[in-house]
Amino acid sequence: MTTPYELAKDAAAVLAAKTGVEKHDIALVLGSGWLPAVDALGEDYTELATTDLPGFSAAAVAGHSGKIRSIRSASGRNLLVFLSRTHYYEGKGVEAVVHPVRTAAAAGCSTIVLTNGCGGLNPAWSPGTPVLIRDHINLTATSPLVGANFVDLTDLYSARLRGLAKSVDASLDEGVYVQFPGPHYETPAEVKMAGILGGDLVGMSTTLEAIAAREAGMEILGISLVTNLAAGISDQPLDHSEVLEAGRAAAARMGALLGDLVPQI
Numbered sequence: 001m002t003t004p005y006e007l008a009k010d011a012a013a014v015l016a017a018k019t020g021v022e023k024h025d026i027a028l029v030l031g032s033g034w035l036p037a038v039d040a041l042g043e044d045y046t047e048l049a050t051t052d053l054p055g056f057s058a059a060a061v062a063g064h065s066g067k068i069r070s071i072r073s074a075s076g077r078n079l080l081v082f083l084s085r086t087h088y089y090e091g092k093g094v095e096a097v098v099h100p101v102r103t104a105a106a107a108g109c110s111t112i113v114l115t116n117g118c119g120g121l122n123p124a125w126s127p128g129t130p131v132l133i134r135d136h137i138n139l140t141a142t143s144p145l146v147g148a149n150f151v152d153l154t155d156l157y158s159a160r161l162r163g164l165a166k167s168v169d170a171s172l173d174e175g176v177y178v179q180f181p182g183p184h185y186e187t188p189a190e191v192k193m194a195g196i197l198g199g200d201l202v203g204m205s206t207t208l209e210a211i212a213a214r215e216a217g218m219e220i221l222g223i224s225l226v227t228n229l230a231a232g233i234s235d236q237p238l239d240h241s242e243v244l245e246a247g248r249a250a251a252a253r254m255g256a257l258l259g260d261l262v263p264q265i
Ligand SMILES: O=P(O)(O)O[C@@H]1C[C@H](O)[C@@H](CO)O1
Pocket: 030, 031, 032, 033, 061, 085, 087, 115, 116, 117, 118, 182, 203, 204, 205, 206, 239, 240, 243
């Protein structure tokens, strides 16, 4: 029986063979609404289909491309960019959700940038506002870790990297990201509960990936793109097409943020 860690090593070996890059340095996961920003990361790249690598599945959510890019950045670093993620609500298991993270670690990445599209609880964060993740609340009731694997999660979202991000864009706010299992959006009462718990952002990804990244010893930066006001904060109904539209509208700003930030990591 292949363990998730062995499968990640296998995927990293195929990645190296297909890209000719023995060691990658920084991984990025582009969530809903972030895809249009990918070109800001560099034009010198090799692109693969996720299904070219062991353990990956095809994209199952609009706005996720099913592609992986190995980018040689202008500053000479090797970026491993997942233009797609597997969500816990797709029912493929938590191992599938964190496989890209474990593959990135096995490929040599010491840093990972996790991005997502989410709902905002703060009315001042209009759609298109990026928010740095200071901490998270995992409401999925699960973990990618099994057994007596007591991983510490203090400073999970690197204060150093958040400081770097703010040096690139001083207007960036921070917030606590709450992962719901999904795929349904929250009720207004659930959004209110998330706020009472200390949450500022509601989404359906990222926290499980961050836990796996910490287990692998990676330094983590999380950035949410507020694509909509969370349910009940405004009286507007929620729709994934609105999430993707907000991403398209924010593409230039998200591209500039990643393009300026990544070379400094
Ligand atoms: O991959 P992310 O978390 O950015 O995608 C969010 C959460 C759901 O997958 C989708 C709902 O609109 O957007």
